[in-house]
Amino acid sequence: MIKFMNIQIYWLAQSAKDAVKETAEDTKDIVSQITTGKVAQGILILLTAYTVLRILDKLILWLSEKIAKEWRLRVKQFLPFLRMVVLTTTIVVLMNLFLNLSKENILAVTGTVAVALGFAFKDYASSIIAGVVGLFESSYGVGDRVKIGENYGEVVSYGLRSVRIQTPDDNLITIPHNKIWTEAVSNANAGALEAQVVTEFYFAHEIDVNLVRKILYRVAQTSKYTALKLPIVVIIEEKPWGTMFKLKSYPLDARDEFVYKTDLTSRAKQAFAKHNFAYPRIFDVESAQSNKQ
Structure with missing residues (x-):
């Protein structure tokens, strides 16, 4: 009986060891081989994304001033969404370039990033999540006249992490999106052209x-x-x-x-x-x- 139990324990330990070894082999090559060509491609992708974002900013703002006045704010509302699409696409392309994105590796990378963001970039991650939530809740958008905490002005930029408002004194204030968790947000026009x-x-x-x-x-x-x-x-x-x-x-x-x-x-x-x-x-x-x- 004792001999049988020892054999069973040995078999369980060996199975666990084999499973760990197999998982390690599946995920050990998460980072693909980095070459000069890949680094050059990565830099080119980043420069392209930056250029596209700048062009989008200028194009949307230019277009909003050229069309009928009642459509101006609606056109500006597309800018945060388009910026998010460009940034998400850039991150996915860079991950495909430098990482071996197998099913196991994606899970490993996701878990690692989640832990890193949770501990090292808690406020940053909170701001990004709040920014995504804000797109759907429409707490504020480009062109709205809002008051966040003690700051009042027109929303001139909606980024992934923060929003920029221009005050009546012509100051540009950057406010992280996570302020919507703790601060009252007063919106004077909420996408409309008129405000009382x-x-x-x-x-x-x-x-x-x-x-x-x-x-x-x-x-x-x-x-x-x-x-x-x-x-x-x-x-x-x-x-x-x-x-x-x-x-x-x-x-x-x-x-x-x-x-x-x-x-x-x-x-x-x-x-x-x-x-x-x-x-x-x-x-x-x-x-x-x-x-x-």
Whole structure:
């Protein structure tokens, strides 16, 4: 009986050893023989991919400015998808060039890459995954006016790892996609050409409310930037120091947000000056703030 058990244990150990040896032989040649020609091909592939990406960026942006205005943002939405296709194709071609991609080798490479990304590039991998998820959820796209955390501006580039937004001060900010896991994302137009603009005005309590409302409505209605098919609304709020008016309206193009706001403010103040409207006094504002404290 003991002899039979020893034979069985030996047979199991030998089988396990043979299996390990066979697996090692199948996967030992994951990396193919590297030659000067392959290195040159790899460099050429990378340069080609870089050139294609640059051409795509310029071509899509040029095309979006040449077609009808209402299609501009829709055309720009294709740019992240096309970039992802080019990058994925480049990675696959390079892997085929330098690796022996048998079934066993693919599993081995996938496992190794997964472990490396999990430990060494956790944030980078998280950003890439968030970028892919963002393509399907459409949290933001090129041309959208978004606020991510404390940063507000127009999305001008959607990369594999990050998004770039241009602020009203003309600063270019790069934000990793994984911010969508932890930060609130506010999208003003969500792919539409128009985005609501809120312009605030402040007056003393004794102001003629109805007259101010009529003036503000008229100012928005006669602006060359206003999208008249969308609503124009005037909201009134009472404050301890005076009365606040919010003029809510839409420009024809979201990119004209600040030009539009300036136009509304300057033309409204010209109209107010004709009626000698009283503005909140400084000491009223300071006393209201001190009372709150």
